[in-house]
Amino acid sequence: GGGLGHINGTTQPEPVECSESGDETPAQSTNSSIFTIQENPHVNQSGMACFTKYVEVFGLGVYAESGLSDEQVLHAADVLAELLDNDEDGVVDDQALLSRLQDMNALVPMFNSEEIDESPALLDFEENYNGNGLGAVLFANEVDPENPGLWGADATIEEIMHTINHIGHVNLYPDAFGFEPNSSLLSDAMDEARGGQFIEHPGEYPEDAWYHYDDVTCEYDCMAIEYLYWAQVANMGLLNDTETCDGIDDEWQPCSKELLESMDALIYALITDPQYMLPQIAPDGQYNPE
Numbered sequence: 150g151g152g153l154g155h156i157n158g159t160t161q162p163e164p165v166e167c168s169e170s171g172d173e174t175p176a177q178s179t180n181s182s183i184f185t186i187q188e189n190p191h192v193n194q195s196g197m198a199c200f201t202k203y204v205e206v207f208g209l210g211v212y213a214e215s216g217l218s219d220e221q222v223l224h225a226a227d228v229l230a231e232l233l234d235n236d237e238d239g240v241v242d243d244q245a246l247l248s249r250l251q252d253m254n255a256l257v258p259m260f261n262s263e264e265i266d267e268s269p270a271l272l273d274f275e276e277n278y279n280g281n282g283l284g285a286v287l288f289a290n291e292v293d294p295e296n297p298g299l300w301g302a303d304a305t306i307e308e309i310m311h312t313i314n315h316i317g318h319v320n321l322y323p324d325a326f327g328f329e330p331n332s333s334l335l336s337d338a339m340d341e342a343r344g345g346q347f348i349e350h351p352g353e354y355p356e357d358a359w360y361h362y363d364d365v366t367c368e369y370d371c372m373a374i375e376y377l378y379w380a381q382v383a384n385m386g387l388l389n390d391t392e393t394c395d396g397i398d399d400e401w402q403p404c405s406k407e408l409l410e411s412m413d414a415l416i417y418a419l420i421t422d423p424q425y426m427l428p429q430i431a432p433d434g435q436y437n438p439e
Contacts (some may be wrong), residue, residue, distance in 0.1 A: 196278025199270035216261030231432035237436035284312030338415035
């Protein structure tokens with residue numbers, strides 16, 4: 150999912166009653182994260198008032214509402230770190246990418262629920278956030294630290310990857326990752342993968358297409374960010390089991406790294422090109438820098 154898309158803050162912030170309840174228990178010992186959860190230091194920023202938990206990762210913020218467990222929040226922080234420092238040597242792989250994300254104040258917001266009445270932080274954020282750091286959001290029911298990146302269980306890798314790609318790569322390397330038609334190596338590859346250049350949903354895809362996203366509300370740039378995600382997680386081996394492969398068949402076909410390389414040579418060459426330093430190893434939710 151693409152999260153909230155673009156959100157425009159209103160000029161007059163509406164005060165929102167934040168929920169009182171919360172997970173006050175200490176972090177479960179099952180997650181030996183190097184990160185620590187702090188109180189939200191940015192409660193006074195527009196749209197940020199109702200987040201109660203905060204983790205800083207390479208100068209970027211993971212913000213969570215009270216309904217998220219500490220384990221879930223640390224899971225998101227670890228995944229963010231693993232995607233940026235994929236070889237876990239303690240140094241971010243692409244310093245230019247990190248600088249871009251920091252300049253834009255890229256963030257990972259985590260909400261209790263998609264239901265506004267169950268998530269005061271979502272209401273406040275939708276009404277009042279006016280920054281440029283939003284790529285995607287996470288909801289409590291799609292964060293599963295026990296099953297990192299498992300399709301249908303844990304959307305953490307997907308949504309954080311969307312954020313890094315959307316705020317970072319597209320702007321840093323537009324000729325490679327631009328989302329607009331005819332703009333980049335990515336858009337060229339996607340036109341091949343979909344069996345043609347479809348600015349709007351074609352209704353029915355050609356027989357020989359292997360990427361055939363069926364959401365009619367998802368326009369070309371949305372299609373491109375989903376495509377970049379599918380290719381990366383296929384390359385990481387995260388789709389390579391029968392249940393997942395069958396489950397995503399209506400949308401995406403090359404489930405393994407080998408199939409991706411043979412079926413979609415263009416995107417495979419792009420995401421494995423060392424100059425762009427995209428992560429190749431699937432995050433396991435445990436960032437342990439050596």
